Structure formats: C-alpha cells, structure tokens
Amino acid sequence: MTERPSSCSSSSFSSLPACRSSRLILAASWVAVSALAGCGGPSSPADPGGVTPIPTPVPTPTPAPTPSQPAACQITAPTVNCDTHEAKPQELAPVLNAALDAAVATPGVMYTEFPNRIYNLDLFRSRSIERLTAGSVCGAWDHSNDAGDEIYVRSADGCVVEQYDIIAGDGGVRGASKTSMAWQTGWGPPVPGPRAQYSKQGDLSCPLPGERTTFCFSLRGGPGLYGSDIYRILVELMNENPALFDKNDVVPGKGDFIPEQLRIAAWRILDLNAYIAAFEKKLRARGYCAFIEGGDILRAKTALGNNILHEEFDVVQSRTNGEYVSFTIKDRCHKAGF
Numbered sequence: 001m002t003e004r005p006s007s008c009s010s011s012s013f014s015s016l017p018a019c020r021s022s023r024l025i026l027a028a029s030w031v032a033v034s035a036l037a038g039c040g041g042p043s044s045p046a047d048p049g050g051v052t053p054i055p056t057p058v059p060t061p062t063p064a065p066t067p068s069q070p071a072a073c074q075i076t077a078p079t080v081n082c083d084t085h086e087a088k089p090q091e092l093a094p095v096l097n098a099a100l101d102a103a104v105a106t107p108g109v110m111y112t113e114f115p116n117r118i119y120n121l122d123l124f125r126s127r128s129i130e131r132l133t134a135g136s137v138c139g140a141w142d143h144s145n146d147a148g149d150e151i152y153v154r155s156a157d158g159c160v161v162e163q164y165d166i167i168a169g170d171g172g173v174r175g176a177s178k179t180s181m182a183w184q185t186g187w188g189p190p191v192p193g194p195r196a197q198y199s200k201q202g203d204l205s206c207p208l209p210g211e212r213t214t215f216c217f218s219l220r221g222g223p224g225l226y227g228s229d230i231y232r233i234l235v236e237l238m239n240e241n242p243a244l245f246d247k248n249d250v251v252p253g254k255g256d257f258i259p260e261q262l263r264i265a266a267w268r269i270l271d272l273n274a275y276i277a278a279f280e281k282k283l284r285a286r287g288y289c290a291f292i293e294g295g296d297i298l299r300a301k302t303a304l305g306n307n308i309l310h311e312e313f314d315v316v317q318s319r320t321n322g323e324y325v326s327f328t329i330k331d332r333c334h335k336a337g338f
Contacts, residue, residue: 070129070132070133070137070138070139071133071136072133072136072137072138072154072155072156072158073138073139073140073154073191075158077158077187078157078158078159078187079156079157079158080157080158080159082157082158082159082186082187085155085157085159085160087159087160087184087186089178089184090162090176090177090178090181090184091155091160091162091184092137092153092154092155092160092162092176093162093164093175093176093177093181095132095135095137095153096128096132096137096139096151096153096162096164096176097175097176098131098135099127099128099129099130099131099132099135099139100128100166100173100175100176102127102128102130102131103123103124103125103127103128103131104124104173106123106124106127108120108123109123109124109127110124114171114217116172116173117170117171117172117217118167118171118172118173118215118334119308119334120308121167121214121308121334121335122308122335124173125141125148128151129141132153136156137153137154137155137156138152138153138154138155138156138191139151139152139153140152140191140192141192141195142163142192143192143193143194143195143196144192146212146213146214147167147212147213147214147215148167148195148214149165149166149167149168149214149215150163150164150165150166150182151163151164151166152189152191152192154191158187159186159187160184160186161184161185161186161187161188161189162176162181162183162184162185163181163182163183163184163189164176164180164181164182165180165181165182166180167214167215168215169215170215170217171214171215171217171334197209197210198210198211198212200338201291201338202290202291202293202299202338203280203284203289203290203291203338205284205289206289206301206303206338207289207303208289208301208303208307208336209307210338211307211335211336211337211338212335212337213310213333213334213335213336213337214334214335215333215334216312216331216332216333216334216337217331217332218330218331219311219329219330219331219332220328220329220330222329223262223329224311224329224332225309225311225332226288226300226302226311227262227311227313227329228262229286230283230288230298230300230313230327231259231262231264231327233279233282233283233286234264234279234315234325234327235257235259235264236282237278237279237282238264238265238267238325241274241275241278243270244269244270244271244274244275244278245267245268245269245270245275245325246267246268246270247265247267249267249268249322250265250266250267250268250324251266251317251319251324254266255267262327262329263327264325264326264327265325266317266324266325266326267324267325268322268323268324269316269322269323269324269325272295272316272323275316275325276292276295276316279292279298279315280292283298283300287302287303287304288300288301288302289301289302289303289336289338291338292315292316295316295323296314296315296316296317296318296326297312297313297314297315297330298312298313298314298315299311299312299337299338300312300313301336301338305336307335307336308334308335308336309332309333309334309335309336310332310333310336310337310338311329311330311331311332311333312330312331312332312333313327313328313329313330314326314327314328314330315327
C-alpha cells in the first residue's frame with residue numbers, strides 16, 4: 001500500500017464533458033435578486049417591502065435505486081489466482097473515469113453557472129456507482145470521514161483495489177489519475193460501509209434529517225439563494241422589536257438600510273440572546289430550518305431544498321463596546337451541514 005499524498009491535484013480528466021445540466025432553481029434565484037435590485041426593495045427601515053415567499057426549488061430527480069452491495073463487492077475472496085493478474089498503476093482509472101463522466105453528464109448533477117462544480121452530491125455518487133456496477137467493478141464511496149470525498153474501487157476478480165480522492169474542496173470533480181490516487185493494493189481492504197445516519201444539529205425542529213457537509217464555497221459578492229429573503233426577514237425583525245436595539249448607537253458609516261445592496265442598519269444589540277431567539281423563531285415560521293451558531297453565524301436551509309445545500313450568513317458583528325446587527329452573505333455548503 002502506498003502512502004497517501006498530503007494533497008491532490010485539481011486537474012480535470014480529459015474525457016470530462018462540459019457541465020450540461022440545468023438547474024432552474026438557481027437561475028430563478030438570480031432572476032429574483034435582479035428584480036429586487038430593479039424595483040429598489042424597501043425604501044426605509046419602516047417599509048421592509050412586504051412578505052417575500054421563500055424560494056421554491058424545482059424538484060430534484062430522485063436517483064434510481066442501486067444495489068447496496070454490487071456483485072464485485074460481495075465476493076469474499078479473489079475469484080482467480082492473483083499471481084496471474086499483472087496489476088498496473090491506476091489500473092481501474094479508465095473505468096472509473098468513464099463512470100465519473102456519466103455522473104457529470106446526468107441532468108441535475110452539476111451547476112450550470114459554476115464550471116466543474118457538483119450541485120447534487122447524492123445523484124453524483126449514485127450515478128457513478130451505477131456505471132461502475134454495470135462495468136462489473138466494485139465501487140463504494142468511502143464515508144469514513146464526514147466529507148465522503150474518496151471512492152473505493154475493486155476489480156471484478158478481486159485482485160486490485162484502489163482508492164481515489166475525487167471530490168475537491170470547492171466541489172469540483174477530480175479525474176482518477178496518479179495525482180488523485182490515495183492508494184493502490186491487492187485483495188484485503190474491506191469495502192467501505194454505507195453512509196451514516198447523522199443526528200440533527202442546531203435546529204432540532206427541522207423536518208429534514210441531519211446531514212454533514214462535503215464542501216463549501218464562497219458567496220461573497222452575490223446574494224446566494226436565500227440572501228434577499230433572509231434580509232427582508234431581518235429588517236422586519238428589527239422594526240418589530242425596537243426594545244432589542246439602540247438605534248442611536250451604530251457602527252460608523254453603517255446606520256442606514258440599503259435594500260438594493262442587502263445592507264442592514266448596524267444597530268447595537270441590547271440583548272444578544274433575545275435577538276438570536278427572535279431571529280431563529282421568525283425564520284422557522286417562514287419555513288426555514290435555521291440556527292445561529294457561535295453567537296454570530298446563521299446557517300439556513302429549507303425543507304423544499306431536499307437537504308442538497310445550506311447557506312451561511314454573518315448576522316452579528318462584535319466590537320469592543322458590544323454586539324451590532326450585521327448581514328454578510330458568506331458561504332454555500334453541499335450537502336446541508338446540519
């Protein structure tokens with residue numbers, strides 16, 4: 001068994017097709033935000049612009065059922081004398097790359113606006129395993145770490161076992177090659193077990209099951225999927241709960257609401273715990289699964305989103321003389337991480 005490299009290249013494999021899938025949900029979210037900017041949004045703190053419905057995702061195709069243990073994964077010993085099998089470096093890379101190509105080409109798997117970035121991790125994983133199974137190769141995603149970014153493959157005769165680091169830290173797909181190989185050996189390493197059932201975190205009232213994140217990427221400079229709606233909810237909260245804030249004590253230069261920039265008035269928070277509780281309650285009443293972690297970072301997803309992703313926002317700014325309202329759109333994570 002070779003030593004696992006400390007990092008892997010993000011180079012693409014030659015047969016990787018351009019991302020051809022369509023995700024109406026994300027296109028719709030950007031159209032909605034453009035419409036907000038064109039209309040100007042709320043004109044003052046006292047006019048939050050009315051109630052905005054939560055974005056409604058387009059239903060995601062449900063992956064076809066796949067065998068929990070493909071035939072090549074069920075053998076208990078090699079089917080041939082492995083001395084007669086002359087193993088080659090990255091022997092299973094061609095069949096794995098073909099499986100990855102098929103997964104990437106599946107509608108709904110990849111983002112359209114972000115080149116080589118996975119949108120639906122479950123669909124990506126299931127399609128790749130289906131193709132490997134069709135090629136009589138054992139394939140299993142290794143969830144021994146929460147990220148589940150590596151895939152185990154074993155030849156049909158059981159004589160060659162390889163593992164590759166396929167999912168990059170930004171959600172890109174790495175090809176199976178020398179640079180992405182974690183290790184190669186013969187018969188012996190067991191097939192990884194199924195993905196764990198994770199407990200819920202943060203928002204225990206959420207109807208969705210608990211999840212863990214494989215990758216996140218920055219949303220800075222854009223509204224994300226939920227940014228415009230959560231901004232309006234925060235404006236409403238501030239106007240409906242004046243006792244929670246000191247409007248005369250603001251972060252310098254940030255005393256005004258600027259809706260077209262999704263910029264909040266940075267009032268001082270007089271009761272941080274009450275602010276957090278009120279914000280979480282209001283978000284959940286609007287259909288979000290949400291909680292504020294560490295006293296400042298809001299994590300939010302919706303039940304309609306099928307646990308595909310969550311987004312994060314910085315909603316508290318700590319200064320030497322206290323805490324102030326903040327609204328900074330930060331990251332998107334796949335899958336939803338709570």
